[in-house]
Amino acid sequence: MNPAAARSAASAGTAVPAVLVMGPDGRVELASSAACTLWQARAAELAGDHFPNLFEFEVVSRDPNWVQSQWEVLCAAGAAAPITLRLQPKEAAAYAATVRLEKSGDEPACWLAFVTPSAVPAPAAAGNDDFLRQLNERSPLGFFDLNFLRNEIYYSPTWKRQLGYADTALPDTYESWLALIHPDDSAAAPDRQGRAAPGARPFSHEFRMKHAHGHYVWIQCVGIQHYGPNGALQRVMGAHLDIGDRKEFEEAGLRAEERITQLGDSGRVGLFDLDFSTGLTWLSPGFKSLLGYSDGEMPNTFESMLRSLPMDETTGGVQAYFLAQHPGQVSYFDIILLRHREERDVPVYAGIVRRISRRKELQRVLGFVVPLAGPMSGSDEPSETGVPAHHLTVLLSELQEGVLLTDADGNILHLNPKAEQLLGRTLPQCLGQDSAELFRLVHRQNGQPGESPVNKALTTGEATTLTTEFALDTGGATPLPVAFRARAVTDAAGQPVGVVVVFRNPAEMSLTPEELVRANRFDALGQLAGGIAHDFNNLLTTILGGVSLAKDNRDSSGLENSERACLAAKALSKQLLTFARGGTAVRQVVKPADVLADTVRLAAAGSTVKVEVNVAPDTGTICVDRAQILQVFQNLVINAIQAMTTGQGQVWITAANVVLAEGEIPPLAAGPYVAIEVRDNGNGIKPEHLQKIFDPFFTTKKTGTGLGLSTVLSIVKRHGGQMGVDSELGVGTAFTVFLPMADAPLEVEARRAPSFNHASRTGRVLFMDDDPNICTLAGNMLEGLGYRYDIARNGEEAAQLYKRYLNIGRPYDLVIMDLTIIGGMGGEQTFKVLRDLHPEVRAIIASGYDHDDMARQFLDLGFLGYLAKPYRVGDLGRVIKKVLGS
Numbered sequence: 001m002n003p004a005a006a007r008s009a010a011s012a013g014t015a016v017p018a019v020l021v022m023g024p025d026g027r028v029e030l031a032s033s034a035a036c037t038l039w040q041a042r043a044a045e046l047a048g049d050h051f052p053n054l055f056e057f058e059v060v061s062r063d064p065n066w067v068q069s070q071w072e073v074l075c076a077a078g079a080a081a082p083i084t085l086r087l088q089p090k091e092a093a094a095y096a097a098t099v100r101l102e103k104s105g106d107e108p109a110c111w112l113a114f115v116t117p118s119a120v121p122a123p124a125a126a127g128n129d130d131f132l133r134q135l136n137e138r139s140p141l142g143f144f145d146l147n148f149l150r151n152e153i154y155y156s157p158t159w160k161r162q163l164g165y166a167d168t169a170l171p172d173t174y175e176s177w178l179a180l181i182h183p184d185d186s187a188a189a190p191d192r193q194g195r196a197a198p199g200a201r202p203f204s205h206e207f208r209m210k211h212a213h214g215h216y217v218w219i220q221c222v223g224i225q226h227y228g229p230n231g232a233l234q235r236v237m238g239a240h241l242d243i244g245d246r247k248e249f250e251e252a253g254l255r256a257e258e259r260i261t262q263l264g265d266s267g268r269v270g271l272f273d274l275d276f277s278t279g280l281t282w283l284s285p286g287f288k289s290l291l292g293y294s295d296g297e298m299p300n301t302f303e304s305m306l307r308s309l310p311m312d313e314t315t316g317g318v319q320a321y322f323l324a325q326h327p328g329q330v331s332y333f334d335i336i337l338l339r340h341r342e343e344r345d346v347p348v349y350a351g352i353v354r355r356i357s358r359r360k361e362l363q364r365v366l367g368f369v370v371p372l373a374g375p376m377s378g379s380d381e382p383s384e385t386g387v388p389a390h391h392l393t394v395l396l397s398e399l400q401e402g403v404l405l406t407d408a409d410g411n412i413l414h415l416n417p418k419a420e421q422l423l424g425r426t427l428p429q430c431l432g433q434d435s436a437e438l439f440r441l442v443h444r445q446n447g448q449p450g451e452s453p454v455n456k457a458l459t460t461g462e463a464t465t466l467t468t469e470f471a472l473d474t475g476g477a478t479p480l481p482v483a484f485r486a487r488a489v490t491d492a493a494g495q496p497v498g499v500v501v502v503f504r505n506p507a508e509m510s511l512t513p514e515e516l517v518r519a520n521r522f523d524a525l526g527q528l529a530g531g532i533a534h535d536f537n538n539l540l541t542t543i544l545g546g547v548s549l550a551k552d553n554r555d556s557s558g559l560e561n562s563e564r565a566c567l568a569a570k571a572l573s574k575q576l577l578t579f580a581r582g583g584t585a586v587r588q589v590v591k592p593a594d595v596l597a598d599t600v601r602l603a604a605a606g607s608t609v610k611v612e613v614n615v616a617p618d619t620g621t622i623c624v625d626r627a628q629i630l631q632v633f634q635n636l637v638i639n640a641i642q643a644m645t646t647g648q649g650q651v652w653i654t655a656a657n658v659v660l661a662e663g664e665i666p667p668l669a670a671g672p673y674v675a676i677e678v679r680d681n682g683n684g685i686k687p688e689h690l691q692k693i694f695d696p697f698f699t700t701k702k703t704g705t706g707l708g709l710s711t712v713l714s715i716v717k718r719h720g721g722q723m724g725v726d727s728e729l730g731v732g733t734a735f736t737v738f739l740p741m742a743d744a745p746l747e748v749e750a751r752r753a754p755s756f757n758h759a760s761r762t763g764r765v766l767f768m769d770d771d772p773n774i775c776t777l778a779g780n781m782l783e784g785l786g787y788r789y790d791i792a793r794n795g796e797e798a799a800q801l802y803k804r805y806l807n808i809g810r811p812y813d814l815v816i817m818d819l820t821i822i823g824g825m826g827g828e829q830t831f832k833v834l835r836d837l838h839p840e841v842r843a844i845i846a847s848g849y850d851h852d853d854m855a856r857q858f859l860d861l862g863f864l865g866y867l868a869k870p871y872r873v874g875d876l877g878r879v880i881k882k883v884l885g886s
Contacts, residue, residue, distance in 0.1 A: 018115040024108045026051045026071035038097070038117060040089040051113065053150075056086040056094040058229055060149070075101060075111065087117060088150075142240040144223075146174060146190055149234040161667075162219070162242050164212030182208035182216055190236040196227045206243065218247040270348070274305060274365040276319050281305065290348070290371060292341040308338050322354060323362040330354055338369065346371060404501040406435045410454045413498065422482070422505065424474045439501065441470040442479050453486035457499045463487035468506055481506055566870060589621045589742045592655045592674055599633040600653070609641045609649050616656040620741040622674050628715045629739075635712050636678040636735050643682025643733065652679045657741065665738055668722050672741040679734040685727040693725070764810075765880070766801055768792040768830065769818040769846070778816070781873045785880070795825025799833050806838055814884060816867065819847040831863065842883055846871075 018038050021030040031039075031046040039046060039054060046054070052070035060066075077083050078101030087097040096118040103109050142159030145152075153174050157167040163180060170176055174191075181189055185207035202224050208216040223238015270287030273280075281300045288298040291308055298304050306318050314321045326332040331353045337345040348369040355364040402419030406412055412430045420426050423438060430438055441450030450470045457464065464486040471479030484503035488496040550556045593615040600611050622629075633653075640651045655676045662670040685693065694713045716723050720740045727733040765787045769775050775791045782789045790812075792798035798817065805811055815834060817827035825833070827845045834841045844865035845858045855866035864883040867876065 018117075020046070020051065020054075020113040020115065022051050022111040022113065024110070025068070026075075026111075028054075029110070035115065038087060038089065038115065040091050045090075051111075054088060056088040060228070074099075075103075078113070079103060084118070087115065140241065144236075144238060144240065146177075146236040147234075148174075148191070148236075149228070159240055162240060163209055163217060169212075180209045182210070184208075188221070190225065191233055196225070196231060196233075198227050198229050198231065201225050201227065203238075217242060218244045270369040272305065272365075272367055272369075274302065274318065274322070275363075276365075277363045287369065290346060290369065291338060310337055310339070319362050322352070322365045323356075325352070330356070336369075401502050401504045404435065404439060404503070406454050406499045406501075408458065408497050410435050410452070410458060410499070412438065419503070422472065422474075422480065422503065424476070435499075435501075440473040441482075442473050444469060444471050444479075444481060453484065453501055454499045457486045457488040458496050461488050461490070461494075461496055472503070563872070587623050587625050589623050589744050590626055591621055592619055592676060595622075595624075595626065595629055596633060596653055596655065596676070598630055599637055607641050608647045609644050609651060611637065611641075611651045611653065613653045615654070618657060619655050620657050620672065620674055621744075622719075622739045623742040623744065624719055624739065629719070632712045632715050632737065633676070633678065635709070636737075639709070640678055640680035640682065640733070643680050643684075645683065649681050653677070654679075658738070660738070665722050665724065668720075668738060673721070673738045674741055675736055675738050677734055677736045679732060681732040684729040684731055684733055685725075686729065690725065690727060694723075763787050764805075764812050765789045766792060766798060766812040766815045768795070768798045768816065768821075768827070770794060770821045770824070771818075774818075778876070781876050784873060785877050787880070794821045794823070795827075795830035795833065798830050799825075799837070802834055802841070803837055811838055811841070813842065814880060815841060815843045816846055817843060819845055819849070828858070828861070831861070835862065844879060844883060 018034040019032040020028055020035055023029055028046050028049050028051060031043045033043075036043055036046065050067045050071065052067050052074060057070070074083075078099055082098050082100045084096055085099050086094040088094045098116045098118065100114045102112045102114070104112055140158070142162050143154075143156040144159055145154040147153070153172045153176075155170065155172055155176070160167055160170045163170070178186075178189060186192065188205040188207040202222075204220070204222045206218065206220050209219050211217050220241045220243045221238060222241075223236060225233060226235040226237075228234045270290045271282075271284040272287055273282040275281070281302055281304075283298065283300050283304060285295045288295055291298070302318050306314055309318070309321055316324075325334065331351070333349070333351050336348060336350050338348055340346050348371055350367055350369045352365060352367040354362060357363055399416060400418060402422045403414075403416040404412065404419050405414040412433050412435050415423070415425075415427045415430055423430070425438065435454045436452040439452065439454065441452070442448065443450055453464050456462075464484070467485075468481070468483045470482060470484075472482045473479050482503045483506045484501060486499055486501040489498040489500060491497045547559070550559055593613075596613050596615065600613060637651060637653070643649075653676070655674060658673050658675045660668055660670055660673055664670075694709050713723055716737055716739070721738050723738070724736045725733065726736075763786065765782055767775065767778050767782065767789050768791075769778065770793055775793075779789055779791060790801055792801055795817075798815065802812060802815065815831075817830055819827045821827075827843075827847075831841075831843050831845070834843065843863050844867050845863045846867040846869060847854065848869045855868075858866055865879045867879050
C-alpha cells in the first residue's frame with residue numbers, strides 16, 4: 001500500500017478498523033477515527049507520540065534510547081507476523097490487541113499499523129460518569145492522579161482550591177506537589193515510600209502543604225499506590241481533605257491538657273473531676289500531694305474523695321455533700337477543710353463548678369484547691385484573705401476572661417493578665433485606684449454612661465447577671481464591647497468585703513457549630529412561645545366551644561370544627577417538637593414548599609404581620625436535615641417580623657430554581673440551585689451593621705443573643721449553600737439562601753408489609769396505658785371498630801395477660817402500648833418481654849411525641865405501627881388495619 005492510499009484509509013476511518021501511520025522513527029503522523037476511539041484520544045493527541053508509548057510493557061527503562069530500541073524490535077517482529085500487545089487507552093485499563101506492521105514507500109519509508117482489539121472494555125454507565133463528575137466537582141475532596149509510568153499528572157479543581165489556587169494557576173506537574181509540601185513533612189511525599197511488592201497498596205498520610213497566601217494547610221491524603229513487577233512505584237491515585245479545623249482543635253486540646261497537667265502536678269494546686277453520670281473520677285497528683293499521698297497511694301475513686309472531705313458533713317456521700325453546698329449556684333468559691341493522711345485538717349481555698357440536671361440531680365463536679373497554710377516565702381506570702389497570692393495569680397493568669405478584684409471601698413486589689421489587656425493598663429498602674437473610674441461602662445446603643453457594677457454589688461450585695469448591653473470606655477476612639485458579671489465577696493457575717501468582676505470581649509467568645517445551633521434553637525423557642533400560646537388558645541376555644549354546645553345544649557354542630565381544631569393543634573405541636581429536638585444528622589430529599597409551609601406555621605404564630613409564600617411550580621427538591629433547615633427559615637422569618645416595629649407590615653417568601661455560573665456566588669461551584677428569598681418591608685439594616693450581622697454575638701436588639709444569623713449561615717454552609725443579603729433603610733431587607741438542588745428523587749417512606757394469618761384471627765386486642773380516661777376512650781373506639789379488648793395499666797400486667805392467653809394457644813392479634821408508663825415498664829421494655837415470650841407478637845407503639853424520626857426508630861425495633869396522640873377512631877382503625885391486614 002502506498003502512502004497516499006494509507007492516508008486515505010486513515011482518514012476514512014471506517015474502511016479499516018484502526019490504522020496508524022508512523023514515520024521512520026516510530027512517531028505517529030496520522031490516526032484513523034477507529035484508532036482515536038481505541039485510545040480514547042483525539043488525533044492531535046496521538047500525533048507526535050512514539051508508537052511503543054501507546055502500549056503497556058512489563059519491562060520499562062528510563063534510558064532515552066529505550067523507546068527507539070522498542071520501535072526497532074516491534075518493526076522486526078510485527079512485519080514478519082501479527083503480534084499481540086497490551087493496548088493502553090488514555091483513561092482506561094490496558095487490554096490485549098493484535099498488531100500488524102507494514103512498511104510502505106521508498107526511503108525514508110513510512111510504516112502502517114493495523115490494530116485489532118481482542119476485547120474492548122464496555123463503556124461506563126452514564127449514571128456512573130455523572131456520579132464521578134458530581135464527586136469531582138462538588139465534593140470537598142480534592143482528587144489527584146500521579147501516573148509516573150506515563151508521566152501524566154492530574155489535580156482536580158478542588159485539589160487546587162484547597163491550596164488557594166485557581167484551576168489554571170497551578171501546573172499539573174509533580175514538581176508542583178514537591179514545591180508545596182512542608183519541608184518537615186517531605187517524607188510523606190508519594191514517591192518517598194521506597195520499593196514494595198508488585199500490586200496495589202492503600203495509604204493514608206497527614207501532612208502540611210503551602211497555601212497560595214503563604215501559610216500552611218493541614219491535609220489528610222488517602223489513596224492507592226501501584227507498584228510494578230520490579231517493585232518501582234508506577235502510579236499514585238487518591239484524594240486530599242482539608243483537616244485544618246481538626247488539627248487546630250487537637251492542638252488546642254493538647255495545649256489545654258499540658259496546662260492542666262503542669263498546674264495539677266505542681267504539688268501546690270490540687271485538681272479533681274468527679275463524674276457521677278459515668279462513674280469516672282480523677283484526682284490530680286497535686287491534690288494527692290496536698291494530703292500527704294503519692295500518686296500511686298491514693299486511687300482515683302469516689303471513696304478516696306470521701307475520705308478527704310470532712311467526716312461530719314459527708315454522711316450522705318460525696319454526691320450529697322457537693323449538692324448541699326451553696327444551693328442555687330452552679331459555681332462557687334469556699335474555704336473547706338480536707339483530711340490529711342496523718343489525720344489532721346488541711347484548710348484549702350476551693351473553687352467548684354457543678355453540673356446539675358433538670359431533676360436537680362448532681363451529675364458532675366470539677367474543682368481546684370489551694371492550701372491556706374504552710375511554709376511560704378517571697379511571692380507565696382498570704383494575701384489579706386489568707387490565700388497564697390502566688391497560687392491565685394497562677395490560677396487567674398490561666399483564664400481567658402478578665403478578672404478584676406476590689407476591696408470593700410471599690411478600690412482595685414488585683415487584675416489578671418487578660419484584664420490588663422482589655423483595660424489597656426497594667427496592674428501597678430491600677431492598684432488602689434477607684435474601679436468606677438477604670439471600669440467605666442457606656443450603653444452600646446445610646447452611648448449613655450452605665451452604673452458601676454462594683455458599686456451596685458457593694459450596695460445591694462446581689463450578683464449581676466451576665467449582660468452584653470454595655471461597652472467598656474478605655475479612653476480610645478471606640479468603646480470595647482464587653483460581656484460581664486459581678487458579685488460581692490462577703491465575710492462570715494455576710495457583709496461585703498470586696499467585689500469580683502469577670503468580663504470578656506464577646507467577639508472572642510466561641511461556640512462549636514453544634515453549640516451555636518443548639519443555643520440559637522432555644523433562643524428562638526423563647527421568641528416563638530408567645531405566638532404559639534396565642535394560636536393554641538384560639539384552637540382550644542374552638543374545641544371547648546364545640547364540646548360545650550354538645551354537652552349543655554345537645555347541639556353537635558360544633559364538633560366538626562372542634563375536630564379540625566384538634567388536628568391543627570396536633571400539627572402545630574408536631575412542628576414544635578421537630579424544631580425543639582433539633583437535627584438528626586440524617587438528610588432527606590424534601591420539597592421547599594413543604595419546609596416553608598411548616599416554617600410559617602410556627603414562626604408567624606400569633607403575629608399580625610402578613611406572611612405570603614410563593615414557590616414556583618417547577619422548583620426542584622433539596623437534600624437537607626429537615627429540622628435544621630426549618631430552623632434557618634424560622635430565624636429569618638422571626639427577624640423579618642421583628643423588623644416591623646409597629647406590628648404592621650408584610651413578609652414575602654419566594655422560591656425558584658437558579659443556575660449559577662462559576663464565581664457568581666463565591667464559593668459556590670457552578671450548577672443548579674434552589675434560591676429561597678425572605679423579604680420584608682421593615683426598617684432595614686444600617687450600612688455600618690450590614691458587614692457584622694453574621695458575626696456571633698453581634699446584635700442590635702436589647703434582648704438579643706446575636707446567635708441567630710451566625711447560626712443560619714453555619715447551617716446553610718454545612719448544607720453546601722451560601723447566603724446573600726440586601727437591605728435599604730426605610731425600605732426593607734431581603735435574605736437569599738442558595739441550596740444545591742437534590743440529584744435524588746423525592747423520598748417516599750417505605751412501609752412494612754403487614755403479616756397476618758387470617759386463619760388464627762380472633763379479633764382480640766391488648767391495650768396498655770396508665771391513663772384511665774384514655775383506656776376508657778380507646779376501649780369504646782375498639783368496641784365500635786368490632787374488636788374485643790383487654791386493658792393493662794402497665795407492662796407487668798400486659799405481660800401477664802399475654803402469657804395467660806399464649807399458654808392456651810390463643811395469643812392476642814395485636815398489642816397497642818403507650819410509650820411512657822409512670823412507675824412501670826413502658827412500651828419499649830414491654831415489647832422486648834413480649835417478643836421473648838412470642839417472637840411473632842404484633843405490636844403498635846402509641847406516643848404523644850409526633851415525630852417522624854421517633855416513629856422510624858420504633859419501626860426499626862420491630863413495632864409494626866406508630867400511633868401518634870391525639871387520634872380519632874378512624875386513625876386507630878387505619879393503623880390496626882395496616883398491621884393486621886383487611
